[in-house]
Amino acid sequence: MTAPDDSHLKETVRSREELLRGNFLHVVREHVALPDGSPATREFVLHPGAVAIIPMLDDGRVVLERQxxxxxxxxxxxxxxxxxxxGEDRLVCAKRELLEETGYTAREWARAGVLHPLIAYSNEFIEVWFARGLTLGERQLDHGEFLDVITATPAELLEWVRTGTVTDGKTIIGTLWLQQVLAGAWTLEWRR
Structure with a gap:
């Protein structure tokens, strides 16, 4: 597919001001020119990006957290x-987060894709990774991090999404990926 000409939609940044820089949040206001040249402002959260991991156990269950x-x-x-x-590599981050939060390491990894969960007010992206060949070790939670590690079958997880038990966006998107991969509709390139 040829990329469309989006010039009639593009906004041009004229200036930026910082509204808040906290320990976690960084909020800015940009003054932009709209496609017709008229001025507007855009306020949004800057985010360094994140990873989400879909850890698959050998028995078919997936590893989840309650937090x-x-x-x-x-x-x-x-x-x-x-x-x-x-400066962290995204796969390195995925491996680190899986170990820290769940205690698992994986023999194989596959990148699924990327999602933009908050396009109206943040530049955040989340890169989705699958992990399999899991070995359980000891968790290495960050200071002040408290969570339970649980498992579910893909069918249970899908039902939790349907009933609203799971409402987290990255987990719903991850469930879609998992469903398509298990059905053979979408393929992954696994690496050790």
Whole structure:
């Protein structure tokens, strides 16, 4: 497919100002020119990117986490995930996060794709990785990190998505990928 000409949609950045720089959030306001030349402002969160991992056990179950998410005041079921450190390779990040949060290491890895979960107000991306050939070791949780590691069959996970037990966006997208891979509709390139 040839890339379309998007020039009639593009906004041009004129200036940027920092609104907040916290320990986790970095919020900016950009002054832009719209395609017709008129001015507008855009406020959004800058994010270094993250990875999400779909860890597949040899018996067909997947590894998940239960973790408290303060902004919504509840526990969520999620695939393991974490923020990419400055300059960190994305696969290295995926391996680190899987070990830290679940205690598992994987023999093989495959990159599924990337998602942009918050396109209206953040530049965040999440790269999705599959992991298989898992070996359980000891978790290495970050200071202040508390979570439970659980497992589910793909059918259970799909049902949790359907019923609203799982509402986390990256986990729903990961479940779609998992469903398509297990059905043979989408292929992955595994590497050791």
């Amino acid at each position: 408290w998410r303060h902004p919504l005041g509840q526990v969520f079921i999620e695939f393991p995930a974490g923020k990419i450190d400055p």
